[in-house]
Amino acid sequence: MKKVIHIGLPELSEEDLIEIGDIAQRVIIDHIFEYLNKSDVKDLEVTARINREDTLDLELEVYLEIPIFVKVDVERVIEEALDKAYEAVERRLRELAGKSGMVE
Template sequence: MAEGKRVIHIGLPELGEEELIEIGELAQETIIKEVFDVLNRSDVKDIEVTTRINRDETLDLEIEVYLEVPIFVKADVDELIDKAVEKAYEVVERRLKGLAAKD
């Protein structure tokens, strides 16, 4: 069982509500896909991915990942979470650059 919490500082203060929701969903989908690229569905007892977007001086995307696997599953859960969050960051960054280019 492992839990990871990361905050990504995006630094783009002006995004609409729909775009913010899209960014959060994109991060969640990416993390879940990355986890299931490594683990079989039967190897995962529980997975929960929560995203929060905080608007202050910068835009922060907070990602919380809870992943529970049975004891017999040989996987470095912490490393898996780290890699999945890294991938989510890359995907979100690409999407944000695309949105910024539209302006």
């Protein structure tokens, strides 16, 4: 499952962009492990891609594989994790915009 959000912001440094990707990945992984034990996860991949053109595009992709006997709605857990990640990234971007004097 993947989701893309378009964000218009002031210039961000390479370190800021890396931090944004790290925040998103950390929030997703933490949320997934609120619902699942590490031993229940066969495979987990979280990819963050950031494209900077006219807007800042953050694309998050999550692949989660669990054994069939684990009764969890994987799609719901991933969707919730993505929503939380975008909220965390938005908060951080607002902080960065505030520091640069670009708060609306």
